[in-house]
Amino acid sequence: MSKALLYDATMCIGCKQCEQACAQQNKLPYDDTVAAESVQSEHKYTVVLTKDDKFMRRLCMHCEHPACASACPVGAFHKTKEGPVVYDVWKCIGCRYCMVACAFAQPKYEWHSLNPRVRKCIMCPDRVLAGKQTACAEICPTGATKFGERDDLIKEAQDRIRQNPSTYAPRIYGLHEVGGTCVLILSSVNVEEYGYPASAKIGDTPMPEYTGKVMSKVPDFIPVWSLVLGGIYWISHRREEVAAAEAEEKKGSER
Amino acid sequence: MKTKLTFWRIVFFVIMALGLYSAFVRYFRGLGAVSNMSDQFPWGLWIGFDCLCGVMLAAGGFCVIGAVYLFNVERLHSVVRPAVLTAFLGYLLFIVGLLFDLGRPWYIWHQLIYMNPHSVMFEVGMCVMAYTTVLFFEFLPNVLERFNLKTPMKWIKNIYAVLVVLGILLSTLHQSSLGALYLIMPSKLHPFWYTPALPFLFFGSAIAVGLAMTIFESTQSAKAFGRHLELPVLVELGGALLVALWVNALLRFEDYFHRGMLRQIMKPSYEAYFLWLELTLAFVIPITMLSFKKIRLSPNGLYLASIFSLLGFITNRLNVSLTGFETYVGHHYVPKWTEFSVTLMIIAMGFALFGLAVKYLPIFPEEGRRAIEPRPQTETGPIVAIPVLRHAGD
Numbered sequence: 001m002s003k004a005l006l007y008d009a010t011m012c013i014g015c016k017q018c019e020q021a022c023a024q025q026n027k028l029p030y031d032d033t034v035a036a037e038s039v040q041s042e043h044k045y046t047v048v049l050t051k052d053d054k055f056m057r058r059l060c061m062h063c064e065h066p067a068c069a070s071a072c073p074v075g076a077f078h079k080t081k082e083g084p085v086v087y088d089v090w091k092c093i094g095c096r097y098c099m100v101a102c103a104f105a106q107p108k109y110e111w112h113s114l115n116p117r118v119r120k121c122i123m124c125p126d127r128v129l130a131g132k133q134t135a136c137a138e139i140c141p142t143g144a145t146k147f148g149e150r151d152d153l154i155k156e157a158q159d160r161i162r163q164n165p166s167t168y169a170p171r172i173y174g175l176h177e178v179g180g181t182c183v184l185i186l187s188s189v190n191v192e193e194y195g196y197p198a199s200a201k202i203g204d205t206p207m208p209e210y211t212g213k214v215m216s217k218v219p220d221f222i223p224v225w226s227l228v229l230g231g232i233y234w235i236s237h238r239r240e241e242v243a244a245a246e247a248e249e250k251k252g253s254e255r
Numbered sequence: 256m257k258t259k260l261t262f263w264r265i266v267f268f269v270i271m272a273l274g275l276y277s278a279f280v281r282y283f284r285g286l287g288a289v290s291n292m293s294d295q296f297p298w299g300l301w302i303g304f305d306c307l308c309g310v311m312l313a314a315g316g317f318c319v320i321g322a323v324y325l326f327n328v329e330r331l332h333s334v335v336r337p338a339v340l341t342a343f344l345g346y347l348l349f350i351v352g353l354l355f356d357l358g359r360p361w362y363i364w365h366q367l368i369y370m371n372p373h374s375v376m377f378e379v380g381m382c383v384m385a386y387t388t389v390l391f392f393e394f395l396p397n398v399l400e401r402f403n404l405k406t407p408m409k410w411i412k413n414i415y416a417v418l419v420v421l422g423i424l425l426s427t428l429h430q431s432s433l434g435a436l437y438l439i440m441p442s443k444l445h446p447f448w449y450t451p452a453l454p455f456l457f458f459g460s461a462i463a464v465g466l467a468m469t470i471f472e473s474t475q476s477a478k479a480f481g482r483h484l485e486l487p488v489l490v491e492l493g494g495a496l497l498v499a500l501w502v503n504a505l506l507r508f509e510d511y512f513h514r515g516m517l518r519q520i521m522k523p524s525y526e527a528y529f530l531w532l533e534l535t536l537a538f539v540i541p542i543t544m545l546s547f548k549k550i551r552l553s554p555n556g557l558y559l560a561s562i563f564s565l566l567g568f569i570t571n572r573l574n575v576s577l578t579g580f581e582t583y584v585g586h587h588y589v590p591k592w593t594e595f596s597v598t599l600m601i602i603a604m605g606f607a608l609f610g611l612a613v614k615y616l617p618i619f620p621e622e623g624r625r626a627i628e629p630r631p632q633t634e635t636g637p638i639v640a641i642p643v644l645r646h647a648g649d
Binding site: 040041042067070071072073074075076091092093094095096097099100101103105108109110111112113114115116197201202203207208210211212213214215218221222225226229230232233236237239240 | 282283284285286287288292293294295297298324325326327356357358359360362363365366369370371372373374375376377378379380416419420421423424427428432435436438439440441442443451454
């Protein structure tokens with residue numbers, strides 16, 4: 001059973017306390033300037049976006065089958081069984097394939113550092129392991145960001161939609177997208193308006209499957225292809241040896 | 256020995272000076288200062304050109320080795336060494352490019368201890384590492400012969416079959432995997448270039464480019480170093496290039512046809528212009544040129560056709576790695592001048608090292624000296640050496 005976050009945009013009041021708590025938890029700078037920034041960056045793992053009188057949070061989705069973890073050549077990302085997708089900076093070589101691979105464009109980079117790290121929300125793994133909520137869920141004054149078991153949160157989200165069908169767009173974003181994510185989003189409008197990739201575009205197939213289909217063939221391909229190549233080499237050179245031997249024989253009989 | 260200050264030497268030194276300045280900015284100010292890469296465009300020119308195109312342009316090594324040692328195409332013997340040299344330099348320079356692009360290049364060896372077998376990047380990394388080693392051994396006979404070291408030469412001869420098979424196996428794997436890298440981003444890469452067939456297309460284009468590059472470098476070094484050109488060899492390569500281009504064109508057509516994209520690629524759009532440019536350079540012009548016997552038999556015609564197809568496939572890889580992401584990101588990526596200057600420096604280093612190698616090592620066969628190959632010589636008939644610029648097409 002993995003933990004998850006349910007973010008209900010209709011309950012959000014845009015106080016940005018989650019941003020501040022996140023910065024504190026991850027020892028990132030936070031002041032009015034940072035609060036005014038409306039994009040995620042290497043120093044802002046989560047952002048509360050405002051459109052008219054509505055709000056929307058963005059953060060790492062903590063996919064059930066994370067593309068970043070499958071893409072990383074040195075395995076610097078991994079999905080923990082508790083839910084968070086975490087990053088081991090000491091392994092990272094800085095190829096940035098994780099950034100290109102992520103369908104939600106979540107990993108950000110320390111472009112101006114001389115020993116740069118990939119930065120993203122890691123879902124407070126220390127707190128989660130200690131049985132606590134994430135910093136953002138704990139601080140949220142309205143319960144818009146709620147922490148809990150993924151299955152329980154899905155049930156709760158479905159109940160909320162059922163009880164207030166006029167309030168909600170009839171879907172839970174993250175339930176099936178790219179094979180399911182540990183951040184679930186409820187909203188009255190389309191989350192795509194806030195920069196989330198369209199469900200139809202990213203699909204329900206876990207992203208690692210697209211490369212996995214190819215990678216799974218490699219272990220069989222290597223011995224088969226070596227044998228084929230070796231065989232061709234042997235045949236084409238055997239022909240030559242035979243020709244040489246025959247020529248030798250001919251010479252011998254002429255003598 | 257006096258070195259003359261020629262035009263190209265001055266160009267070389269200017270490129271190197273600017274490149275070194277950019278290298279300084281890269282390592283002392285960071286990737287953000289040296290490039291226009293951003294969180295939206297995490298991969299820029301250095302991945303698009305230095306890595307994707309670099310590896311493709313170095314494919315001549317395994318193509319020619321495969322033709323000569325696997326399929327016994329004896330006539331191509333004389334281009335084995337220049338092709339292996341190009342490939343070896345290409346991979347070394349690819350690694351240099353990587354040291355610029357990686358955020359933490361000092362941890363590049365982590366690849367060997369923290370392995371993630373699910374990662375395409377891991378496969379590419381391991382194959383490139385292994386293949387560069389194979390190329391080192393394939394290149395070594397040049398040096399051994401130069402210093403007349405007979406014993407180690409014999410060792411290489413003994414393992415040459417293994418080197419040949421291993422080299423082609425590794426090339427097949429990583430040339431196609433470079434395309435497979437992009438399979439994980441179906442929602443980001445434009446449908447003109449995102450296709451499940453990417454690994455096949457990358458492998459196919461590597462073979463075409465390998466042949467084109469061999470024609471290009473043979474002619475180029477003939478022009479630059481006053482070497483004599485073996486026209487029959489080039490004609491043979493040109494014929495193979497024509498076939499390879501047709502196969503690639505057919506693959507592309509099949510891919511668009513099966514994905515129902517044919518109507519879409521005809522409609523004018525930002526991406527369509529780049530696609531048309533790519534298809535014209537890679538297929539339309541060189542296939543048309545090579546279809547004329549007169550052009551196919553002339554050194555200049557072959558040279559031009561190979562340049563067009565090289566430019567076409569370079570455009571293709573830049574489209575896959577850069578153009579194809581612009582609509583998703585919502586803005587353009589234009590490399591900073593310092594990015595260009597690093598790339599130019601790497602290319603200039605390639606040309607310079609190639610020149611040095613040709614000057615000091617027995618890369619091209621000379622009068623009275625036959626390339627010592629790790630197998631008995633069974634050359635059939637004399638190979639006609641023809642000065643590069645003389646037309647022999649009629």
